[in-house]
Amino acid sequence: MAKTQLYWEDVKEGDEIPALKKKLTKKNLVIYAVSAGDLYELHYDKDTATAQGFKDVIVHGRLKGALLAQAVTDWIGDEGKVKKLTCNNRGADYPGDEFTVKGKVTRKFEEGGERLVALDLWGENPAGEKTTFGTAVVSLPSKGSSSQVTVKESKPVGKRLAGRNAVVTGGGRGIGRAVCLALAQEGANVVVCDLGVTVAGAKEQSSPADQVAEECRKLGVKAIANHGDVSNFKDAEAMIKACVDNFGRIDILCNIAGIDRPKMIWNMSEEDWDQVIAVHLKGTFNLTRHAAPLMREQRYGRIINCVSEAYQGGVSHINYAAAKGGIASFSYGTARELGKYGVTCNVFVPRAATRMVQGEEVMKMIQKRVEAGLMSKEKAEEMKMDTMPPEYFANFIAFLASEEAGWINGQVFLTTPGALGLFSQPEIILQVRHDPNKEGAWTFEQCAQITKEKLLTKYKNPAPPEAPKDKK
Amino acid sequence: MPEEKVLTFEELQALAGKVQVTETLEVEKSIIRNFAQAIGDSNPLWNDEKYAQSKGYRSIIAPPGFYESAIMSSAFTRLRPRMPIGRGVDAGGEWEIYKPIEAGDVLTNTFKFVSVRQEEGKKGPKTFLQFETEHVNQRGELVARSRSQIMKF
Numbered sequence: 207m208a209k210t211q212l213y214w215e216d217v218k219e220g221d222e223i224p225a226l227k228k229k230l231t232k233k234n235l236v237i238y239a240v241s242a243g244d245l246y247e248l249h250y251d252k253d254t255a256t257a258q259g260f261k262d263v264i265v266h267g268r269l270k271g272a273l274l275a276q277a278v279t280d281w282i283g284d285e286g287k288v289k290k291l292t293c294n295n296r297g298a299d300y301p302g303d304e305f306t307v308k309g310k311v312t313r314k315f316e317e318g319g320e321r322l323v324a325l326d327l328w329g330e331n332p333a334g335e336k337t338t339f340g341t342a343v344v345s346l347p348s349k350g351s352s353s354q355v356t357v358k359e360s361k362p363v364g365k366r367l368a369g370r371n372a373v374v375t376g377g378g379r380g381i382g383r384a385v386c387l388a389l390a391q392e393g394a395n396v397v398v399c400d401l402g403v404t405v406a407g408a409k410e411q412s413s414p415a416d417q418v419a420e421e422c423r424k425l426g427v428k429a430i431a432n433h434g435d436v437s438n439f440k441d442a443e444a445m446i447k448a449c450v451d452n453f454g455r456i457d458i459l460c461n462i463a464g465i466d467r468p469k470m471i472w473n474m475s476e477e478d479w480d481q482v483i484a485v486h487l488k489g490t491f492n493l494t495r496h497a498a499p500l501m502r503e504q505r506y507g508r509i510i511n512c513v514s515e516a517y518q519g520g521v522s523h524i525n526y527a528a529a530k531g532g533i534a535s536f537s538y539g540t541a542r543e544l545g546k547y548g549v550t551c552n553v554f555v556p557r558a559a560t561r562m563v564q565g566e567e568v569m570k571m572i573q574k575r576v577e578a579g580l581m582s583k584e585k586a587e588e589m590k591m592d593t594m595p596p597e598y599f600a601n602f603i604a605f606l607a608s609e610e611a612g613w614i615n616g617q618v619f620l621t622t623p624g625a626l627g628l629f630s631q632p633e634i635i636l637q638v639r640h641d642p643n644k645e646g647a648w649t650f651e652q653c654a655q656i657t658k659e660k661l662l663t664k665y666k667n668p669a670p671p672e673a674p675k676d677k678k
Numbered sequence: 679m680p681e682e683k684v685l686t687f688e689e690l691q692a693l694a695g696k697v698q699v700t701e702t703l704e705v706e707k708s709i710i711r712n713f714a715q716a717i718g719d720s721n722p723l724w725n726d727e728k729y730a731q732s733k734g735y736r737s738i739i740a741p742p743g744f745y746e747s748a749i750m751s752s753a754f755t756r757l758r759p760r761m762p763i764g765r766g767v768d769a770g771g772e773w774e775i776y777k778p779i780e781a782g783d784v785l786t787n788t789f790k791f792v793s794v795r796q797e798e799g800k801k802g803p804k805t806f807l808q809f810e811t812e813h814v815n816q817r818g819e820l821v822a823r824s825r826s827q828i829m830k831f
Contacts, residue, residue, distance in 0.1 A: 208722055208729070228718060238716035241709055243749030267768045268752075272717045272743020279721060279741060284733055287775075288742040294770030638798040660798075663688065 211283035214314070214321040214346040223309040223325065226277035230265060232301045238269050260298055267295040267338070270305065274327045274340040277307040282344050289322070290343040297337035299329070306330045309342075315548060316505075318612045320345045366608050368393035371453035373445055375399045375436050375493060376463030378414025381512065381556050381596040385460050388600035389607060390422035390429065395453045398422065399432040399445050399463065407465040407481055428453060436463045436489030437481075446496040455504060458607045459497045461490040461533070462512040468523035468571065479525045486529035490536060494551075498544060507549035508607045511537050513618065515555055519668070521580045522571065534618060538631075541616030550615040552606050555629065557622035558596035580669070598623035636661055684764035687805055690794045697760055698790040703749060707781040710740050717743060727781075737781035745773045745813075751824040753789035753809030761791065763830055769806060771826030777819050784816045805830040 235249050244266050247254035255263045271293035278288055299305050306329065313324040322345050329338035372389050376382035378400025386396050400415035415431035422429035432448050434441030449456045465485050467478040490511055501507025516523065517530035534553055541551040575581035599621040605611055606619075620627030638656045640648075648656075685693070707727070714724040722729035723739055730738045748755050751773065754766060779785070793808045807828045813821040 234716050234718060237712055241712035241716055242747035244747065268746045268748065269717060271746045275742040276717060276719045284723060290772065290774050291742060291746065292772040293746060295768060635795050
């Protein structure tokens, strides 16, 4: 029988879905085993099952997953679509027992032009114990739309950011400028923020922000320049306010402004540290802090932060590396805090020819790092190859800023003229556990032994000690 | 039956990201109908071809649970012949569904072993293996993706 159609407007967060009760027979399990290709003896041979400590053959975990999904499709009707499922089994279920699937709406939201509902699902055995857990995301038709589910269509070239308003810091030069122009090219209005300073952060006379705003206007969008200092909380507020006051709202924030003061740690001054952290890390916070409440309120936003490969442990400017690492962590957390409000936060890690990485000094620095064994020759060659201008990858930031990229959140991308890539998310890759209630504190010996024998078995010291070089 | 040689954690680590197989799967009407019968789901979209066609599909379509099934996304089962893992239990997974599977579709399924991690448990180390799958139809459209975990014991 056809299912009753469910509409998005009829669903509330907290709603329970109708329970699905199933009593599976052994015949069900056998048909499942064949049609689903799951031929493990545990599901049809009682001797195997009892040998493993079960009282009878057990229901396939993924069959239970399919029942969780059925409870959803029974509820949503023909025009609802299941977009995502998760399933995790925590206990055995037996044929002949009643298995009950229940579910609850956890979230109702819109993304990429689709009306979506997220659910928690679980299956209970006859004793009421939850043996299976899952989640689902479904798209539903709206009463306002035609009978077909609205399919999101890509907007035409040049209009993909039409009606969107952006703030870009560091927009006067280099990567920031390329990003301003890429956004404007797709129809976004832009606040071009640039203080006009040298790479080290000293004041300059010219106003690159004015020039870039003019270039954007020539592309047919509205654009204004802002000459504030991102490291100043009040100036940052004014940048966001300029966007809202002039264009109506803020949809896109690109934190790109940065300076560099390279020194080895033993030569770095307190000021070198403070200034670099202030512009990159505090600057990113300042702008995001003022944009976030507006984006959260309007349930739409794209925050895109600029990091550098230095965050993986770049040498000779650990102030810069630390600031960039800070921005990566900041972005992971911001993505998680704002995601449910339709606001995404992602990171791009660029390589391009800009004044920050060009010139003889930088080439010399790369050479020095190779000679000192701090950088591999291959890496140095790769870096020299990526010396095309940032215009070659700026469309990636335009894409991240679009509605189409609404499904992407909390990710770190490599963007270079020659490569697009993805960085891994930080995760624990190895753990040794014990019960501190019984075993007490880890002893010194345990720490040494576990580190040596379990944690660092395939380890290579990135910078082993060397004998002192003869002074000339 | 001779005891199979089971890979050590270090051997698994060395294989992570390197083992994958690609298989084609012809999704016939009978597979979908049997699957629906097995789970006791009489929804006409997966049982009645005329009804499914009246909804704009070429034939009956696979229910969402089908995407979770072993022939679709159990990389553990598919890769076992290439990497003796020993005993394992399903430790959960997630499935992203992009396109309907209509009866008659020919899917190209790629099964990958992506990573391994170890936790020290009370009864010795627990090893978790992560797998990913990708499913592309005869028109080259990405139909679904999955990520799943197996706990080896």
